[in-house]
Amino acid sequence: MTLEEAIATRPVWLQVWVNILFLGAFVLPLALLIWKPSRIAGLVTAAASILAAGGVYWIYGQLGYVRLLGLPHILFWTPLVFWLRHQQARPDMPVWPRRIILTVCTVIVVSLAFDYADAVRYLLGERQPF
Template identity: 40%
Template structure:
């Protein structure tokens, strides 16, 4: 099995959320020449692809997959939060960084809950 096939078996809300994050993180490419933050987003995104692939190959489609986001996106979100005063909402780059920051924050809430549940014995997807 592959991870995208497992995600395809999820409900439309989870599928939509995953695809939203894929599009949003990949969109960092549009801003890498103008925003240093976008370079860090892209670096975290690429690292996340490798780490999540490793976790999937090792543990399967379980709640521990959120560990990849926790390891990479928690420091990214702290970095973005500290840089938030430079996010000019009147520019595409600034709006992108605000939307991305909110998306990462919401994702991390689910990821931390999933990781706690995993270590408490709930190893389902």
């Protein structure tokens, strides 16, 4: 079973969330490429999200659909959020990239809340696949 097929077996709210996460962490950052002051933020965010996704697929291939799947998000997105907030505060950052960065950070932080909770539960012994 692929990761996409495994997600399709989960509750509808989770499937909706995965789509929101894809839009907020993978697609929306590409809009930052429009403005020169936010281009690096867009590229760094896209790269971090691609690396995190690759890590999720790798863990899925090794362990299956387990609570540890959020670990790559934790490793790549936690420092990214702090860096993006710093980028957002730059005086030369136009208003629309600031709004986009805030939206991206909001989506990522919500995801990280789930990811941290799941990682802790995994470390405390909940290692069975969903």
